[in-house]
Amino acid sequence: MSIRVLLVDDHPVVRHGLRRMLEQEEDIKVVGEAVSGEEALAQIESISPSIILMDIKMPGMGGIEAIHQIKERYPEINIIVLTLYGDQYLAQAIESGATGYLVKDIGGEDLI
Amino acid sequence: MLRGAMTGEKILVADTNDDSLRQKIETVIGERYKVASVPTEKGAIELIRRERFDLLIAETNDGLGLVEAVRRSDPAIAIVLIGNHYGIDNALERLKSGPQALLLKPFSLSELGRAIEGALERRRLLRDNKRLKALIPLFEISKTLMGEVELERLFDVILEIVWKETEADCVSLMLLDEAGQELVVKAALGPSGRVKNGKERVGEGLAGWVAKTAEPLMLTEETHIEPHLRRAMTEMGAFSVLCLPLVVKGRVIGVLRSSKTKGAPFSSSDLEFLSILCGQAAIAIENARLFSRVKTQQIRVEQLLKQATLAQEDERQRVSLEIHDGAAQWMVAASYRIQAFHRILAKYKVAQAETELHEIRNIIDQSIKELRRVIANLQPPALGELGLLEALHQNLEKFGKDTGIAYSSQIEGIPLHIPPILGIAVYRVTQEALTNVRKHAQATKVDVILRFQEDELCVVIRDNGKGFGPSHVLGNARSVGQVGLKGMKDRAETLGGTIAIESAEGMGTTITLTLPISAPLPRELSPMAKILNS
Structure with a gap:
């Protein structure tokens, strides 16, 4: 049973990079990509991810609000925040229900 | 005998x-x-x-x-x-x-x-008694007048003194306007209390005559005067008038007019007293004006400094966002791809590894390009060497080359020599607007118009892109474009100008920067230029 991952990030090049990296792992499957909180929420029902990798700053609904809404409806989904902004949004993210908080320069090993 | x-x-x-x-x-x-x-x-x-x-x-x-x-x-x-x-x-x-x-x-x-x-x-x-009595208040008056730097209060102090000492019924203090054409009542005391309006033209009326001739005028019912002055006096309902010029360094700055409708007419000692008072009052008024001018300038300098600091903060945020959204994302992607590459190599998927390597190369090249653009944008424009027109032209040419977006530039009016600080503003606002077009507008054409008018300089940047609704500008979400718009506004306001942004969904965007050419910047502000440029 592989881990179903949804990538939420407004930068296509980052989503693509993440996908390529994660797909090298046999037990990880990227099941969807979204550019904003709204798009992520719209997809969850049909793709039922078990983990969401979430960017914070996105046009439209940002990461913090998205985590909040997703956790309200799907408390079983684990959400890991991926950001370039250091610890700036850490407290907010955890409060909203994020499971993990990773700064984007981490090595893929930590993520996996 | x-x-x-x-x-x-x-x-x-x-x-x-x-x-x-x-x-x-x-x-x-x-x-x-x-x-x-x-x-x-x-x-x-x-x-x-x-x-x-x-x-x-x-x-x-x-x-x-x-x-x-x-x-x-x-x-x-x-x-x-x-x-x-x-x-x-x-x-x-x-x-x-x-x-x-x-x-x-x-x-x-x-x-x-x-x-x-x-x-x-x-x-x-x-x-002697009267003179002594007059001297004591004169010392007091001198002290009070010279100590008062608030113009409005100074006017009141002068009026009160005249009113009390000469037993006049009406006292008005008028100052010449900047053109030296009109006497404007700055403060007045009358039977009905304080009044504060009214004007008199230089050369007309009693005060006007005094302003023109710089001579004091003492009138009673018996004085032989020109009919129009007599008429002016009758219109005032006065039977005795004492009108003196306020003179500083040989220049009339205003007139003090006092009149009586009853009691004893003004005497020569009233005239003497008021002559001395007016001499001191004129100096005190001039001092207070200088003081208020210095104060206004100081407030303006403080405001500008504050604005400059804010503009600088905004500019920093803009740069931060630009790096965040641009080069940094590319670098993150590159890092992920290298990690993917590493795993592929570990599993000997050679063909895939080659594709991956190629992709990484592209991503890094893209990052370098992005960083070079940010670096170039941060460079102060070489306006001094190129001149504004050439610098704008080069910028636009490079924009066209990088983006493939068609562009046109146009100059209206006669290009004047403008202060460097205005040139920088025009250049930066144009640059910012072009960055927005590149990143957000999805436009196929941009027009830049530089318009020289008699006292204004306009630059218009118009694109045919997707435009944006008002919520995009006013919303809380901050994007590089929005910070940029605010930066433009700060820049314009610092120079006494305005920014107009016209846009609607699907209708393109037009940004117009208008700057007064003779910006009311005191000369002492030149160090500001450095701050604003930085």
Whole structure:
């Protein structure tokens, strides 16, 4: 049973990079990509991810609000925040229900 | 005979019925005083208007009209009245106060001498007293005036002093406008309290006449003046007016006008007092104005500094966002791809590894390009070497080359030499607008118009892209574009200009920067240029 991952990030090049990296792992499957909180929420029902990798700053609904809404409806989904902004949004993210908080320069090993 | 040194005081002997008495008086007192005599009442009034006398000798039986007229034009003049019992009582009734002596007929020459000396002595005392009384407030006034730097309060202080000291009914303080054409009432005290409006043109009206000639004007009902000045006085409802110029370094800056509708007319001592006061008031007003100008400048400098600091913060945030959204994301992607590559290599998927490597190369190249663009944008424009037009042109040309978006540039009006700080603003706003077009607009064409007008400089950047609704600009979400718009606005406002942004979904965006060419920047602000440029 592989881990179903949804990538939420407004930068296509980052989503693509993440996908390529994660797909090298046999037990990880990227099941969807979204550019904003709204798009992520719209997809969850049909793709039922078990983990969401979430960017914070996105046009439209940002990461913090998205985590909040997703956790309200799907408390079983684990959400890991991926950001370039250091610890700036850490407290907010955890409060909203994020499971993990990773700064984007981490090595893929930590993520996996 | 009256003995003693010449005192130099001037005595006018008015018409008496008894020619010999007049001649006798003249002979007797002539040794000690300067004496003039006139045979008729009319002659006496005219002479007193032209010359200043210290004492008038007149008879009670038919000289009372004359005495009253003389008192009106100089309340301080000493008077010796000659008459019988009945005449003296009547005269006392009519003359009320003032330095005077009474002489009952018949009198000896020594009695005449004592009466004259007594009346003159009373006059001297009164005058000294008055002068002393005037001097003390003058010291106080001087202190108060020089200590007051708030213009409005200073005006009030001046008015109060004039009002109290001269017993005027109305006092107005007017200052010349910048063009020197109009006197504007800055403060006024009247029977109905404070009034503060009204203007008078230089050359017209009483104050206008004083402003034009820089001469004081003292008017009573008897003064012979030009009809239009008399009319102005009648319109004011005044029977006595004292109007003085406020002069600083030989330049009239305003006029102080006081008038009376009742009581005693203004006297020459009022004129003297107000002359001194106006001299000090003018200097005090000039000081207060300088002070307020310095203060205004200081406030403006502080405001500009604050704006510059804010603009700098915004600019930093803009740069931060730009790096975050651009190069940093590419680098993150590159890192992920390298990690993917690493795993592929570990599993010997060679063909896939080659594709991955190629992708990584592209991502890194893209990052380098992005960073180079940010670096280039941060460079201060070489306006000094290129000139604004050429710098704009180069920028636009590079924009067209990088993006493939068609562009046109146009200059309207006659290109003037403009201060570097304006050139930088035009350049930066254009650059910012082009960055927005590149990143957000999805446009196929951009037009840049530089418009030189008489006192304004405009730059218009218009694209045919997707535009944005008002919520995008006003919303909370911050994107590089929005921070950029705010930065443009700050830049424009710092220079006294405006930014207009017209846009609607699907309708493209037009940004217009308008800057006043003679920006009201005090020269002392030149260090600001450095801050604003940084």
